[in-house]
Amino acid sequence: MGLFPDAKPELIDPDPDLQLAFDAAMAAFGQGLEKTPIVLVALEEIEPHDFAGQLVEEVHYSAxxxxxxxxxxxxxxxxxxxxxxxxxxxxxxxxxxxxxxxxxxxxxxxxxxxxxxxxxxxxxxxxxxxxxxxxxxxxxxxxxxxxxxxxxxxxxxxxxxxxxxxxxxxxxxxxxxxxxxxxxxxxxxxxxxxxxxMWLCGDFGNGFPPQRIPCVNDTPVAQATSAFQMARLFTFLAAGPGAAAAPGVDPGQAPDPENTPLVDASSDEAMLKLLFNAVNVPRLHLFLNRDTSVQFVTFQSKIGLGPLNNGTNVASEAAIIKEATAGRRFVAVFQNRTFVNDASIVPVSQVIDATIANFLFP
Incomplete structure (x- = not known):
């Protein structure tokens, strides 16, 4: 490696069984989510990892x-x-x-x-x-x-x-x-x-001149990503060797130490700790688990919430979650969800929860 990182491998693959589980969950709970990109990755001990979802390649403003x-x-x-x-x-x-x-x-x-x-x-x-x-x-x-x-x-x-x-x-x-x-x-x-x-070429309004690219949900913006690429980033963190000591990882289900890190094991562990701290602060920096009826727990998360140029607030999240019964971990990403209050996120939480249930307990 030199100054710039080498190309990361393609560590997630579409899975027909997980996609069927997702499609069934969307049919049951997904009304109003037609324009909401969602990706769910089922984490395995070794690469590759299965994923399913919708609109995964669309680039959206995600604050x-x-x-x-x-x-x-x-x-x-x-x-x-x-x-x-x-x-x-x-x-x-x-x-x-x-x-x-x-x-x-x-x-x-x-x-x-x-x-x-x-x-x-x-x-x-x-x-x-x-x-x-x-x-x-x-x-x-x-x-x-x-x-x-x-x-x-x-x-x-x-x-x-x-x-x-x-x-x-x-x-x-x-x-x-x-x-x-x-x-x-x-x-x-x-x-x-x-x-x-994934594009970050703005400084959140702190003086640098933003450099913008086209996106689906707004005029050109300086902070945008596809759900797929953010899911890849979080999957490297969740499934790499740095995750072995992360909260929510059982010693008996720790990722294979040969899995590809995002940067290196110690750096990835440090990033996971930051993302863990984000869900353990009084301001509750998570969305999916604001619905307390779901059968998963969020261990690491980064959320986005900001206005489009038309004034509509949109929410997004990338999270590492764990299903309670089987103890399986997943990466969940959504974006471009119109946000009025916590109830706005409930359909997304329900789709994620139902997809996991359909997949693990058919």
């Missing part, structure tokens, strides 16, 4: 759900920095200069098509000294301030903190990392009905 993308990119950048340090062997005092000189030009010269030729001086490159603290062995870790902002962005949903995370990473790294990893195809943004990508 704060895209903060999960910034979280992932931060850990990828730390990985790349420490790999360069291991190769180059700088003195600690020279580490940040090495990163700036080696990676700065690479980011600038390898932009995604949507940023090519644009004057993004000050917005494109990482702010190395804001993101990384050099250790005595010349490796880097996040500064306490940057990790605090990352914590606040994921756990508390704070937009200002998320903006600081985006500022630290830069638009160039955020977008190109998603592209090389296979979470975004910069040649396939039109039409958004089939674009199947």
């Amino acid at each position: 704060s759900l895209l903060k999960a993308t910034a979280m992932w990119a931060a850990f990828e950048l730390r990985r790349a920095a420490n790999e360069l340090v291991a190769t180059a062997g700088p003195a600690p005092a020279d580490t940040l200069t090495l990163l700036r000189d080696t990676f700065g030009r690479e980011i600038d010269e390898n932009r995604v098509a949507q940023l090519d030729g644009k004057n993004l001086s000050g917005f494109l490159l990482p702010r190395w000294d804001k993101v990384f603290q050099v250790q005595p062995d010349a490796t880097v870790n996040f500064t306490s301030d940057f990790f605090g902002k990352l914590f606040d962005a994921i756990v508390d949903g704070n937009n200002s903190a998320a903006g600081e995370v985006v500022h630290g990473l830069g638009f160039g790294y955020l977008t190109k990392a998603a592209a090389t990893a296979g979470f975004f195809d910069d040649g396939a943004v039109e039409p958004p009905q089939t674009a199947d990508g």
